[in-house]
Amino acid sequence: GAGVSQSPRYKVAKRGQDVALRCDPISGHVSLFWYQQALGQGPEFLTYFQNEAQLDKSGLPSDRFFAERPEGSVSTLKIQRTQQEDSAVYLCASSLAAGEETQYFGPGTRLLVL
């Protein structure tokens, strides 16, 4: 079946612009995660949804970052007033159920803020 998909794959934004990154998890997966991966580093946790509920947003670096999953499937990560330090790959992952450990990752969105 289809894996996790993300769009756009690449995004170039001018500093100060708002961006929206989309994640389509594997159909039926309850849990959804967002990670940020800086160049040459491992992914770092941003936020976690169980269905439509955002259960953990402790990794969001500032209040410019906002995530939602209103119908418990597709999720959007929004970054307002982008800054150069926001440049990174944003990865989305999903897992079948709450407490199910295996996470399946999408290809990521590479964001470059100029």
Added chain:
Amino acid sequence: GENVEQHPSTLSVQEGDSAVIKCTYSDSASNYFPWYKQELGKGPQLIIDIRSNVGEKKDQRIAVTLNKTAKHFSLHITETQPEDSAVYFCAASYSTGNQFYFGTGTSLTVIP
């Protein structure tokens, strides 16, 4: 929170040789340890995982060992092939919350 360290950061091996990547973790509550392979421009792909009630797990040429007392775990790849070249990440998580804490990655190059 959890802190995962990974070594080495880069590793070059001749085709057919073995490769070993090591990780340590800080929180004894962690009980799930996946390994991911990430190729250029792609998302991480799970290659093997181990839970804290198991000391070793093997899948064809790939094996993972876990030492809970010392809080370290290792990835072993035998009979390496050029297509094994990629960046490998270890991770740790608790039984609840499921947030993964990743290591900094190992860039593996298999020389034909």
